[in-house]
Amino acid sequence: MKKVILLFVLATLLVAGCGLNSEEGSGSSSADKANSSNVLRIGAQPYPLYASIYVAKEKGYLDEELKKVGATYEWTDFKSGPLVNEAVASGHDDIGFMADMPAILAKSSGQDIQIIADVAYGxxxxxxxxxxxxxxxxxxxxxxxxxxxxxxxxxxxxxxxxxxxxxxxxxxxxxxxxxxxxxxxxxxxxxxxxxxxxxxxxxxxxxxxxxxxxxxGTGIKRGNLVTYAVKKYAEENPQIIAAYIKACQRASDYIKSNPKEAAELIAKDMKVDPLILEDTFKNLHYDQALTTEDVNEIKKVKDYLLQQKLIQNDIDMDSFINLEYLKEAGIGDK
Missing domain, CATH: 3.40.190.10 (Periplasmic binding protein-like II)
Known part of the structure; x- marks a missing residue:
């Protein structure tokens, strides 16, 4: 059973590269060409779990914060986390967001990535x-x-x-x-x-x-959704990563103070009724900060994968989860 699960995950990561719709941020160029240092290529998933990032796009926060550091972005929607993993692994995107477990599986498959922020937990x-x-x-x-x-x-x-x-x-x-x-x-x-x-x-x-x-998951699983970035890109462009985090934090705060307006703003992206979207907001806490509790929970997921032999080698979680970009963005352990 465990071997079957592992083979499924690896096969999905390797071959699931179709079925995407792309949308470019202002001033961006084709996502298929080699990336330039002032363009952040974002692999996205249109689920309410990641509502804050879509709000950041629709409210113009991404444009505003990236412009401050002389950067733009490219945006590609994918249908699932494994497709985002494949896009990052193939060099198509620089940053992606997904649940804790597939992010760790991506790292274990050999991707040189780092978790740079939370998106939400619930x-x-x-x-x-x-x-x-x-x-x-x-x-x-x-x-x-x-x-x-x-x-x-x-x-x-x-x-x-x-x-x-x-x-x-x-x-x-x-x-x-x-x-x-x-x-x-x-x-x-x-x-x-x-x-x-x-x-x-x-x-x-x-x-x-x-x-x-x-x-x-009450009392059992915190349910972290995280953002990860290609390590090389993040190290070479810390200001861009920090700008991205700032934009998403502004969006997180907007959802908290304006849930109805936020739901109406991104309902078309999610293909979800705005009223249902408002209900889902009640089950999620949007915040980019990675608290001590968040980090510990993510580490527990890695331990589970290792114990079940769903990953073969241990992962240094202290280097995989990099809090420096949050500090650069002025966001600490709340």
Whole structure:
């Protein structure tokens, strides 16, 4: 089972390079050419988990902060974290953002990257769901059940923690690996008994009465979403990285003080109803700072991957998580 998961993750990282839509920031040039030092190429994912970065784009914060240091940006939307990993690995992008687990998997695959900031965290933004009429009311009832989750995603880690609390393992369930976007239909049709999934699917399914929350990450998994950058690019352009962080922090603060306006601003990017988007904001804490608690939680994810042999070699997390760019941006451990 462990070998199968590892092979899946590695294969995805190597071959999943299609299905992208690109959008360039002001004054930028083609993303396919060699990068110049004053252009930051951003690999993005249109999920509410990363709402602050989309707000930074739509509000013009990215343009403003990068202009202060004589830089511009290029923007490419991808459908998943593995696609972002592939884009960074191939030299297409300089920076990406994703959940803690796929970021660590990217590092373990040989990418010379560093985590430079948080994006958000949310214990309730990742949850175990079942159909509204299901008799499942706890993770302890998953034994023998068909449970869907994306292998290599942070949903897999939450499920592992929930099973462990019930003295169960993945050997006790029927694992179903399907993309997050296919989970709602599979759950509604009865093809699966339960699923672990993230926002906005949680809010959408619960609001429509198509699912109920059995358990979330509360007290179990902090659910960090992080930004990583190519180490060489970041070291050569610390002011650009700091400017990016400043722009995203301004956007994080905007979401906190203007959730309705922020939801309306980026709803088209997320393809989510603004009201649902507002609900998802309640389950996430947007902040670029990497607190001691954040760092410790990310390290626990690495320990899990190592223990399960999903990564073969240990990672020096103190060098992988670089707090210097946050300090450069004037953002410390809050």
């Amino acid at each position: 214990e309730k933004a990742l949850a175990l769901l079942a159909g509204p009429g299901s008799d499942i009311v706890s993770a302890g009832q998953l034994k023998g059940k068909k449970v869907a989750y994306g292998k290599g995603t942070y949903a897999q880690h939450l499920l592992a923690l929930l099973l462990e609390k019930e003295n169960l393992t993945f050997n006790d369930i029927q694992s179903v690996n399907i993309p997050a976007g296919d989970i709602p239909a599979a759950l509604e049709s009865g093809q699966i008994d339960a699923a672990v999934i993230w926002e906005p699917f949680i809010s959408q399914l619960v609001a429509s009465g198509k699912a109920k929350v059995i358990a979330d």
